[in-house]
Amino acid sequence: MHKNIVILGTQWGDEGKGKIVDFLSSNSAYTVRFHGGHNAGHTLVVNGKKIILHLIPSGLLYPNVIGIISNGVVISPFELVKEIKMLEKNNYFISQRLFISESAPLILPYHVAMDLAREKKLGINSIGTTGRGIGPAYEDKIARRALRIGDLKNIKKLSKKLEVIVDYYNNQLVSFYKEQSISYKKILQDLLKVRDIVYNMIQDTATILHKAIEDKKRIIFEGAQGTFLDIDHGTYPYVTSSNSTIGGVITGTGVGPKNLDYILGITKSYTTRVGKGPFPTELFDETGDYLSKKGKEFGSTTGRKRRTGWLDGVALRYAVKINSLSSLCITKLDVLDDLEQIKICTSYKDVNTSQIYKDFSIFNLENISPVYETHPGWMKKTSGIKKIEDLPEEARNYLNRIEEIAQIPIDIISTGPDRSDTILVKSLFF
Template sequence: MRAKTAIILGAQWGDEGKGKIVDVLSGSFDVVARYAGGHNAGHTVIIGGKKFILQLVPCGVLRPDCQAVIGNGVVLDPMAFLKEINKLRDLGVDVDTQLKVSNRAQVILEYHRMIELAAESAPGRQKIGTTSRGIGPAYEDKSARNGLRVVDLLNKDLLKTHIENACREKNTIAQALFGTHPLDPAKMYDDYAAAAEQLRPFVTDTASLLNRAIDEGKSVMFEGAQGTMLDIDHGTYPFVTSSSATAGGATTGTGVGPTRMGTVIAVTKAYVTRVGEGPFPTEIHDDAGAVLQRRGAEFGAVTGRPRRCGWLDLPLLRYSNMINGTEWLVVTKLDVLDELATIPVCVGYEIDGKRTDTMPADVRGLESIKPIYTMLQGWQQSTEQARSYDDLPQLAKDYLYFLEQESNARIGMISTGPDRDQTIELPAFRTALRTLHA
């Protein structure tokens, strides 16, 4: 019997609107579990005109009957976590009842932020375009088996020893390489010991919680962070994040086995954006890019950084769907294209004079791509009020049909604006969701 589970992730470089989609779909799930990333990943959800910006907390927490879980694959900054849940409490969200945190999640400490900020700013270093929130160094310590987990954070003796030893090492490295001022281990211990006590009520073995929920027939959604092309293994390396943003990360990041994973739902914009450095084959360098940026409000939810904008990249989307085993696509921000008379869509690549549909592994190959475009006719009508597929202009339907035929996945949902109700579910997708929740 197929498990009542679904993985929802970004098909591009993140910022596809996963927050809104997870919020909309969480009404069909009992549990929503975040499986990767840290507070560098921002999800913006607008409900009745009221804006919620979530960084660590899964979007399911905005549904009163939904259990929200932060899995072991997430790196957790206790200070950022406490700040976020306090804001949610002020907005009337019952985080104390609804939210649980994995005892195996890695902890971001102050020296992780210090090292990342210094490294990203150092002369001669290749800039990755990080958010300088300590995400990368925390994952580095995890892989080096030198990190601190949430369960360790709650042990004061272990916490004190860890901070003293780590500060001795990190202060020396940071001073030698970057000339930064040393951190005070005593003050750090006091700050994190106090934060640990506020965090303690949320902490549990979330792998057991999630597997038990599935055993009981409950439906579980696994919420990704960033996007497939930022995955540490499969993305545009080295301009990637430090965790597994693809569907495989849902298993390692929550402790739920692969045979218990149901469908995969990938979220793609009707065009493409990315934040920070790195190759971007279909990036727009003329005024059309500014139009998409303005109409799509393309500025980072966490950093406020402007997003680079590009035309829809079908080879990239096919690659993403292959890596993730995507069954369903959700297309967001269709309305951003409403004013365009013609819409270029990348249907292939040319590299060194040869046509290819394969995504190159190396940066040089990615930077050498010349996109091959086909031009589709724009609909030049507003789609923002559309509440069913039949409400869409025929040329918008044609655009979506072309996307679906070329991407090797079925379109299940379309978003035509930021609010929760500006969403169209196609009948086959609605039926599939009902099966998950039955």
């Protein structure tokens, strides 16, 4: 039986993970965020109402689910409280069933100031971060100077550490970047205001998860971003600052690999990415504009327009391998409904030497063009269809070809943003 399911993005994020986490969480006891911060945005549509979550696990919209924000996540305590209050306004009360790892590093105003100052100084060479302080917060973690959310339990110790670190950042912000200094006192005052709200949520979450495993409770591990934004395996340096691939689950939660039963890769029926960096199948034509408009391709965190392109089979094969994916979930199939032709990239061609690459390498992305195969579109509506056999034949053929390329099955198909717009090809709970 698949007790514990990992949900990962196989592209550059924005694949529709939040909806699938929400969809599967109705049969689960726990939903766990294991990496990233509020640079991720998961858009959920429940009964026609849109809710965007950045830090809080998507499964918490179900009253029976317990949410865990584990040690691999960097947390802005102010954004977390804002999100809890937003959910309360929408009649979702989660403060008794959300637990936060005491080891999770804090994102504080000096991280945001440093993130923005660096991007500004880089100018046209900027990475294209969300400007939320994620990178600097992870740097503090690796440099062993991070304040962690567990530090909120000891104000005396916290204030001493905070004063030292604010001084460290102000030296750089003022002297090198010529920016305003950050007020240590204001940060401390603001932390004291949110401390009471989150105090009882701060727990040893690894122990909670191991108890859940012993009790045979079902756990969903919710990935943020996507495979190609992974700090180690992505299109470096245009990546995030955490491991968004399978290893991030293990280090980010304290749950070992033998307790991960099933790994589901979320794949959009085409490809998008936000921000800068290589994107082999990017389209600059009417089809690209069509995918952008029909797919409503704007970042849920930044509002930035996403770049759009055809499905990249080379990248997908790589994502399958490095994440040990069990199966795929294809999302936004309905976005392709009106296209006469649909393309899939099956290899890359070096524009200078004509060499063909069938394997993905971040060092071979500069002078390549995608090699496509073309498939007929179905020119029929797929949204609302509940069974795979009811999909148009051309849509089924397209999905079969994706399975051949990925060499794993497609177990879920999403044909719209709502919870109900989902085809379960094979039950993940048996």
